[in-house]
Amino acid sequence: MSGNTAIKAEHLRKSYGPLEAVKDVSFSVRRNEIFGIVGPNGAGKTTSIECLEGLRKPDQGLIRVLGLDPQKSRRALNARIGVQLQDSNIASQIRVWEALDMYASFYRNPVDYEELLEKLHLYPSRSSFYSRLSGGQKQRLFIALALINDPEIVFFDELTTGLDPQARRTIWELVRQVNRQDKTVVLTTHFMEEAERLCDRVLIMDHGQIVALDSPENLIKELGAEHKIIFSVKGNFQTQWFSGLPSLKDISIFRDRVTISGMNERLLAEVVNLLTARSIRYFDLRTQQPNLEDVFLRLTGKEIRN
Amino acid sequence: MKSLIKLTWIEAKLFWREPQALFFTLIFPLLLLFVYGGIYGNEPRAVFGGFGHVDVSVPSYTAMIIATSSLISLSVIMATYREARILRRFKATPLSPLVLLAADVIVIFVMTALGMMLLIVIAKIVFGLRFSGNAFSFAAAFCISCISFFSLGFILAGLIRTARAAQIVSMAMFFPMILLSGATVPLETMPQTIRSYAKIFPLTYVVKLLKGLWFGQSWSKHSVEIIVLGVLFAAGLLISMKTFRWE
Numbered sequence: 001m002s003g004n005t006a007i008k009a010e011h012l013r014k015s016y017g018p019l020e021a022v023k024d025v026s027f028s029v030r031r032n033e034i035f036g037i038v039g040p041n042g043a044g045k046t047t048s049i050e051c052l053e054g055l056r057k058p059d060q061g062l063i064r065v066l067g068l069d070p071q072k073s074r075r076a077l078n079a080r081i082g083v084q085l086q087d088s089n090i091a092s093q094i095r096v097w098e099a100l101d102m103y104a105s106f107y108r109n110p111v112d113y114e115e116l117l118e119k120l121h122l123y124p125s126r127s128s129f130y131s132r133l134s135g136g137q138k139q140r141l142f143i144a145l146a147l148i149n150d151p152e153i154v155f156f157d158e159l160t161t162g163l164d165p166q167a168r169r170t171i172w173e174l175v176r177q178v179n180r181q182d183k184t185v186v187l188t189t190h191f192m193e194e195a196e197r198l199c200d201r202v203l204i205m206d207h208g209q210i211v212a213l214d215s216p217e218n219l220i221k222e223l224g225a226e227h228k229i230i231f232s233v234k235g236n237f238q239t240q241w242f243s244g245l246p247s248l249k250d251i252s253i254f255r256d257r258v259t260i261s262g263m264n265e266r267l268l269a270e271v272v273n274l275l276t277a278r279s280i281r282y283f284d285l286r287t288q289q290p291n292l293e294d295v296f297l298r299l300t301g302k303e304i305r306n
Numbered sequence: 307m308k309s310l311i312k313l314t315w316i317e318a319k320l321f322w323r324e325p326q327a328l329f330f331t332l333i334f335p336l337l338l339l340f341v342y343g344g345i346y347g348n349e350p351r352a353v354f355g356g357f358g359h360v361d362v363s364v365p366s367y368t369a370m371i372i373a374t375s376s377l378i379s380l381s382v383i384m385a386t387y388r389e390a391r392i393l394r395r396f397k398a399t400p401l402s403p404l405v406l407l408a409a410d411v412i413v414i415f416v417m418t419a420l421g422m423m424l425l426i427v428i429a430k431i432v433f434g435l436r437f438s439g440n441a442f443s444f445a446a447a448f449c450i451s452c453i454s455f456f457s458l459g460f461i462l463a464g465l466i467r468t469a470r471a472a473q474i475v476s477m478a479m480f481f482p483m484i485l486l487s488g489a490t491v492p493l494e495t496m497p498q499t500i501r502s503y504a505k506i507f508p509l510t511y512v513v514k515l516l517k518g519l520w521f522g523q524s525w526s527k528h529s530v531e532i533i534v535l536g537v538l539f540a541a542g543l544l545i546s547m548k549t550f551r552w553e
Contacts, residue, residue, distance in 0.1 A: 091390075
């Protein structure tokens, strides 16, 4: 395995009875990247990530995480990775600091848990029982537990599911911080916005198969979808003024609301330049770019199911 | 080693925060002591070979505490841990399952011993408890009984999937066992038919062993009990090692 590869999975397969959860999936994760596995519920994201973590045994396929086989060297690998599970708990009557103190004792060189408490904004609730924590606090505690051994790779499975937008944003910032400390991050999510904002590369899964794998920017570019610019105008306005713009594809006006569409990012500059040159009074200008959600929609032919 | 010490300490705190387990281990035996001690007193009686009701009851209640720890505390704790996916999180660490089991055994053993000591001290102070055996022999018998019965708890923990089922099954085993094995009501006061049925309950052998050594009988008189408890321990070890699951 080359020095730049953190994880390699080849021809991964896993079935639960008649249900084929993962069908012949191959990919690799580079060191220090944030790698996202996205897709609707039931796409096979959790099964895939749990095979990497050694928690599930794939029916077929080869996995190497930091050069180790997660089945044969589970405990050696566990010492070097950090894991947040979608479906797990700690004892309800355990205090936050006790949980960290206990998990720290499982590893040879744990980090100082007091520092982790500070970083994850958990210091004020360090003596609370686990059962009394809010959803966001619980997830931050799980992040802390995943970081207690200063791991080389951190796995986050549906980290922000069930959290309110504010808590979600806090968690995103924390994930970026983790990544800045030279840690590889592998995460699953069914929020396209989350994947788009956080991930260097995104693997889109549906029905246990890989639908696409690339950076969010490339995936969106390849989609070839329209950029839209929408604004309101006052006074004289004629659509034919815009017909000469190189990036223009379509222009329409409804009452005082103008919608211009084009194929690339240069459209905005062209439109604004023309508006200024002609001294057109415009307001409420906003742009609509294609996003990962559109990519997903195109590739799978359906909206993400929540 | 570091993880065993930490885990044991945390498990002990968690046990202490669990009112149900605490009640059955520490308080319930005292309640029985005061109720029956209050009714019958501790005057010497011929049926008990010259000892009083409390003297006979304390080793029996000790057997009941052992049954509580094994059947209720241990099996329910392990089933809860598995059902609530707490074990699953442990599985994602380098922690060895043996360390986890050892921590639980240590905590439950200490709590059981604490329950027994509390019972003995209170019975001594309030009812003038008499003891005519060898303290070391009695302690050894207590340890043998604990190890053997804990393995029964691990059998249940391994075979039963959910905490609710563990609770039902352990109660269904616990109550007939403590009522008909002499652990609460002395077998000496029961009709012959019940006494012969009592032989099917493993707890009966714990009661016999503890009582015998409490009153200074020799080990050689209790080879049957030792064999039964030894077999139970071996079976428990074997089955629980085969059935241990993280999830």
